[in-house]
Amino acid sequence: MSGRVVLFLLASVAAVAQAQNSTCCEALRGSGLEYVYFRDTPAYQERNISYFSVSAQLDPICFVQPTGTADVVKTVNILVKHPACLDTKFAVRSGGHMQWAGSNNIDDGVTVDLGLMNSTTLESNGIAAVQPGARWGAVYEALDPFNYTVVGGREHAVGVAGFLTGGGNSFFSARFGFAADTVKNFEVVLANGEVVNANLNENSDLFQVLKGGGGSNYGIVTRFDMYAVAITKLWGGVGIWDTSYREQHINAHIKWVDNVEKYPPGSTVMAFTYQPVLGGSVILNFHHDTEGHVAAPAFDDFLAIPQVSNTFRIASHTEMADELELPYGYRNVWFTTAVRNDPRIYNKIVDLHNQLTEEWKSEGDPDFMAETNFQAIPRSFTEHSLANGGNILGLDQVNENVVMNLFVIAVRTRDLEVKATEKIKAYGAQIEAFAASVDGLVDWRYLNYAGGGYQDPLASYGEESSAKMKAASAKYDPTGIFQTKSPAGFKLSNSRAGS
Incomplete structure (x- = not known):
């Protein structure tokens, strides 16, 4: 032929x-x-x-x-x-x-x-009923007039359903754990068309796996009933520092991770970033205080470092989320790891970020962004989870405060994305190899940051979580509709967790 x-x-x-x-x-x-x-x-x-x-x-x-x-x-x-x-x-x-x-x-x-299913309603019992197609900025805007909020995404445009069913790291996570752990009830449409509730008392196995196991493995979540949090204003914003202060920032973040449980209102993300709009390479810190304390002592080590500029102020949750909007129009390639709180690993990751940035400049692409950021994942997250029925993330197997790293490049064209993906995979492998060489690699991956096709966050949750996810999938979707007919997202059928 x-x-x-x-x-x-x-x-x-x-x-x-x-x-x-x-x-x-x-x-x-x-x-x-x-x-x-x-x-x-x-x-x-x-x-x-x-x-x-x-x-x-x-x-x-x-x-x-x-x-x-x-x-x-x-x-x-x-x-x-x-x-x-x-x-x-x-x-x-x-x-x-x-x-x-x-x-x-x-x-x-x-x-x-689900974009038209985007309402948020504050019930009289202190529960916020949030539909899956809402964006977090709109959720906060709906709750702000009542001096309430929920534990949700840090960026305005992030969607509710994916964020929550992937776990959800938040400004409020040191106080309440992952955002998924503040969901009281999930309303879910199953593959057979049945509508069920999943909570501590009804379908509790489904309730647990929806908290981090990816909602599209089991059904379509049509409502999240979340515990509302009384709030007035937050303190915080974005600070910009020169990269010459790298050592001071790494030291400050190491101290933050070691002590984050001592000051639950606080939240910080430390990022080393290259963005043409910022003039090149800078250090960014996103500091927030969910109880509105201005420049609390917990932030002292960061704030003592001379700054280029900052937007720190008292503002609403809505305004804080609006500020952290990422630019649209790029092809984003991500890789995530979890590591021990070790300065050698921080420095290696920053070195690799700088190396990638310089390599990519040689591609002749003037319009790209590259970033590596660091976020504390303290042991207290698991304690909050257990108090609310447990999630599926498997962090109960980690007995120390660790650091989540996100390694990113964003480009404009499909051809450049193909090259960028190979580079990110190679750099990610170097990060993991170095961390392992100093006994600092943690076998856990955050689903919401993982790279599709080359990372397997579901398997990183451990054997016990894998067994629970497989059992829930078999029980609530016995014909495997959401594994075979609906292939989008991180699927058990494509994961070592499902084997």
Whole structure:
């Protein structure tokens, strides 16, 4: 058979598959679902370009936007049971902030976009009912007038569902643990169309695995009932320092990690970053005090270092989240590790970040960003989790305060993304090898920062967590719909945790 004939046959098969998937989209629209967007419509384009990372802007046959739980049930039933949809795969999107291709979108399938399910309601019992398609900035804005907030994302545009089902590190985490541990109840649509609640008393096994195990492994979460936190204002903002103060910052952060449990209102992220808009390479620190104490002594070691500038002030939770918005329009490539609080490892990671930055400049790309940041993951997170029914993250196996590192490069084109991915993987391997060589590598990966296709956060949770996730998947999705028909995100079926 000639190569031309093979190509013709492959193209014919692809055309047939696209026609079938288009018929599935017609079935969704014909069911009475109001918001089904096809490729040739402005609404389709608007939804696709609204993804934070260009890497995640794929080519679904259509987007369907449910407006409530009943619409999600209808959507799932059609996707799973309608004859026109039996060969059509689907993805689920909430805020669209996960950075890698295939995390929350799909080529030639259906993307279930929860963006219209975005309300936040403060109940009289102190519970905030938050829909999955909301962005955290809008959640805080809805709660601010009542002097309440919830433990959520630090950036305005991050979506609720992905953040919470991936764990969720927050300004408030030293006080309350991961954001997922402040969820009292999940409302979930299962693959068979059933709506269930998952909490300490109902479906408690599902309740636990949704806290860090990735929601798309078990169903579609349609509401998060979260414990609201009384609040007035925060203190904090962003400080910029010259890179010549590297040693002082590393020392300050090491001390912070060792002592973070002594001052729970505090939060800090230390970043070494290269951004053309900032004039090149700088050190950034994101300091926040969730009880509004101005420049509390816990921050002294950082604030004693001479600064270029800062935005530290008293402001609302909404304003703080608005300030930390990441720029859109880039293809983002990420790698995350967890390490012991060792200055040798910090310095090695910063050296590698600087090396990557210089290497990438030689590519002739003037418009890129590179960053490595460090965040404390103290033992107290696990204690908060256990007090609220436990999560699935497996950090109970770590008996010390550790450091989470995120290593990033962001570029503009697909060709550059391919090169950047290979570099990030290679640099990530060097980080892990060095950390292991000084007995400082921690076998845990934060799902919300992990790189798709080359990192396996679910497996890093340990054997006990893997067994619980497998059991929950088998119980609540016995036919494996969310493993095979809905491939987006970190799947048990693609993880060593599911083997």
